[in-house]
Amino acid sequence: MCFLTFLLFNVTAPLCYWEWSGFSEIDNERNLIMDIMPSADTVVSNLNILSTLFVSALGLGVLFIAILFIIDVNQTQDAIRRNYPVFGRFRYIFSTLGEFFRQYFFAMDREEMPFNRAERDWVDRAAKGHDNTIAFGSTKNLTPAGTVIFINCPFPTLDKDAVDMQPLEIGPFCKQPYNAPSFFNISGMSYGALSTPAVRALSKGARVAGCWMNTGEGGLSPHHLEGGCDIVMQIGTAKYGVRDAQGNLCDEKLRQVAAHTQVRMFELKMSQGAKPGKGGILPGIKVTAEIATIRGIPEGEDSISPNRHPEIDSVGDMLDMIGHIRDVTGKPVGFKSVMGSFGWIREMCEEIHIRGIETAPDFITIDSGDGGTGAAPMPLMDNVGLIIKESLPLVSDILHHYGLRDRIRLISSGKLITPSEVAWALATGADFVTSARGFMFSLGCIQALKCNKNTCPTGITTHNARLQKGLNPIDKAVKVASYCSNIIHEVHIISHSCGVVRPRLMGRKHIRIVQENGKSVPMDELYPRPDILPEYMGLAVNPSPDEENGGYCV
Ligand SMILES: Cc1cc2nc3c(=O)[nH]c(=O)nc-3n(C[C@H](O)[C@H](O)[C@H](O)COP(=O)(O)O)c2cc1C
Numbered sequence: 001m002c003f004l005t006f007l008l009f010n011v012t013a014p015l016c017y018w019e020w021s022g023f024s025e026i027d028n029e030r031n032l033i034m035d036i037m038p039s040a041d042t043v044v045s046n047l048n049i050l051s052t053l054f055v056s057a058l059g060l061g062v063l064f065i066a067i068l069f070i071i072d073v074n075q076t077q078d079a080i081r082r083n084y085p086v087f088g089r090f091r092y093i094f095s096t097l098g099e100f101f102r103q104y105f106f107a108m109d110r111e112e113m114p115f116n117r118a119e120r121d122w123v124d125r126a127a128k129g130h131d132n133t134i135a136f137g138s139t140k141n142l143t144p145a146g147t148v149i150f151i152n153c154p155f156p157t158l159d160k161d162a163v164d165m166q167p168l169e170i171g172p173f174c175k176q177p178y179n180a181p182s183f184f185n186i187s188g189m190s191y192g193a194l195s196t197p198a199v200r201a202l203s204k205g206a207r208v209a210g211c212w213m214n215t216g217e218g219g220l221s222p223h224h225l226e227g228g229c230d231i232v233m234q235i236g237t238a239k240y241g242v243r244d245a246q247g248n249l250c251d252e253k254l255r256q257v258a259a260h261t262q263v264r265m266f267e268l269k270m271s272q273g274a275k276p277g278k279g280g281i282l283p284g285i286k287v288t289a290e291i292a293t294i295r296g297i298p299e300g301e302d303s304i305s306p307n308r309h310p311e312i313d314s315v316g317d318m319l320d321m322i323g324h325i326r327d328v329t330g331k332p333v334g335f336k337s338v339m340g341s342f343g344w345i346r347e348m349c350e351e352i353h354i355r356g357i358e359t360a361p362d363f364i365t366i367d368s369g370d371g372g373t374g375a376a377p378m379p380l381m382d383n384v385g386l387i388i389k390e391s392l393p394l395v396s397d398i399l400h401h402y403g404l405r406d407r408i409r410l411i412s413s414g415k416l417i418t419p420s421e422v423a424w425a426l427a428t429g430a431d432f433v434t435s436a437r438g439f440m441f442s443l444g445c446i447q448a449l450k451c452n453k454n455t456c457p458t459g460i461t462t463h464n465a466r467l468q469k470g471l472n473p474i475d476k477a478v479k480v481a482s483y484c485s486n487i488i489h490e491v492h493i494i495s496h497s498c499g500v501v502r503p504r505l506m507g508r509k510h511i512r513i514v515q516e517n518g519k520s521v522p523m524d525e526l527y528p529r530p531d532i533l534p535e536y537m538g539l540a541v542n543p544s545p546d547e548e549n550g551g552y553c554v
Contacts, residue, residue, distance in 0.1 A: 191215070
């Protein structure tokens with residue numbers, strides 16, 4: 001740019017002058033211009049400098065290409081670069097740039113994975129509190145098998161008859177049960193995977209929205225507490241935040257964490273959808289003084305998360321651990337798992353009936369096999385663990401069959417980031433829905449897929465102070481709260497359209513699922529509720545008032 005301006009001035013100015021001098025009258029102004037005009041000698045010498053610079057740059061360019069050529073033909077790691085020296089490098093440049101071009105220019109609204117543009121835009125508008133209506137017609141293809149269609153009622157619920165969201169009790173046998181106000185909440189993401197401003201924004205936003213925030217397995221940090229929201233403390237396999245020096249569960253630490261009134265529940269992480277059976281190493285370089293204090297590990301040393309809780313080898317062990325944490329903390333305790341098989345859930349139900357229903361987990365969080373993570377191996381992410389569409393109805397039915405559906409609350413997670421997905425989960429059997437990536441989008445995540453690289457451009461999953469600057473916790477907290485309340489609002493709208501007065505009154509009979517042949521089938525035909533075993537009839541403890549769904553319209 002500078003070069004062009006310089007050239008333009010030097011070449012055009014004298015020409016303009018010669019042009020003007022053809023006029024008979026030369027006024028003072030022109031004289032003045034002449035004075036500041038460079039002389040012909042100056043122009044020639046400038047052109048000389050420029051041409052020398054140009055030739056040198058060209059020479060350097062050729063030299064650079066020659067060096068790349070020599071490097072490429074002599075290296076042995078990369079066949080493309082060896083066979084096509086220099087040109088082969090464009091392949092890597094283009095495939096990196098391709099990520100951006102596809103997202104911005106080429107991918108259709110409903111094409112991208114894991115979340116398409118239509119879904120991300122919905123969250124973005126909900127977070128910003130913008131009008132979330134769309135024009136002209138749906139861009140969603142409604143014919144593929146598995147598509148969910150809600151059954152609208154010819155006489156929808158009038159606004160005046162609609163009922164606000166009701167709190168739901170978790171852990172009726174605990175000293176301090178939790179009356180959870182919101183059916184939509186923030187899923188576990190550890191401090192460490194998330195940056196400080198991201199955790200602060202989520203904490204403040206959750207407080208405003210009245211939803212809970214799960215700490216993830218990295219322990220409870222002051223940033224989680226800062227906003228004053230309800231907190232679910234997750235206990236991962238390394239027991240970060242509640243461990244002794246050897247990595248065993250420490251009762252004293254448990255009591256300290258439970259002493260925070262904000263901490264409402266404890267979640268034992270058995271597995272996570274994106275990486276079931278996977279542990280990990282937190283490299284010493286990431287174990288700063290702050291992380292070391294929060295997690296209860298030595299500063300600067302590698303820290304290992306085992307790939308399961310070493311002391312939990314059976315359903316009985318798991319119930320023992322859950323009972324122990326509940327006794328020590330006095331608060332509801334449940335577990336999080338992605339489903340593969342279901343036999344162990346049946347076994348758990350039978351064991352609960354032997355021990356007494358007060359020994360049951362107070363909740364189960366079912367994570368989808370296609371759930372998110374900061375980092376995981378692709379095979380585990382892609383092909384291990386069932387997706388929530390299949391596992392949620394089956395787990396819900398098993399609990400129902402054993403008369404435990406009201407005793408154990410069901411929380412579901414996994415790509416449930418828009419109102420229709422949340423409504424599907426509630427109608428299918430979930431009492432609560434949690435989301436991680438939905439809330440990341442509300443923080444400004446652009447799906448750059450860099451969570452594992454410390455280069456997150458939006459400052460959400462990076463510890464780079466420069467990148468974190470873009471994330472203002474106060475501003476983003478408003479967006480977090482707005483996203484949550486817009487989800488809740490639109491789930492209510494779906495329920496009213498189905499003819500019930502509030503979302504938890506929706507059931508499987510309000511849903512049809514499109515089949516391979518293009519016809520849709522009622523979901524309660526695909527997944528009929530099993531009968532409760534006779535010996536467990538009448539076991540309902542504080543039943544959800546929603547068990548028998550309304551449904552005048554169905
Ligand atoms: C950055 C990130 C960090 C996560 N950290 C944890 C964690 O510490 N513990 C856990 O159980 N799940 C963790 N998860 C998984 C989420 O809690 C959630 O189960 C999963 O992403 C599915 O929900 P989503 O589809 O709404 O993201 C993490 C997910 C993300 C994206």
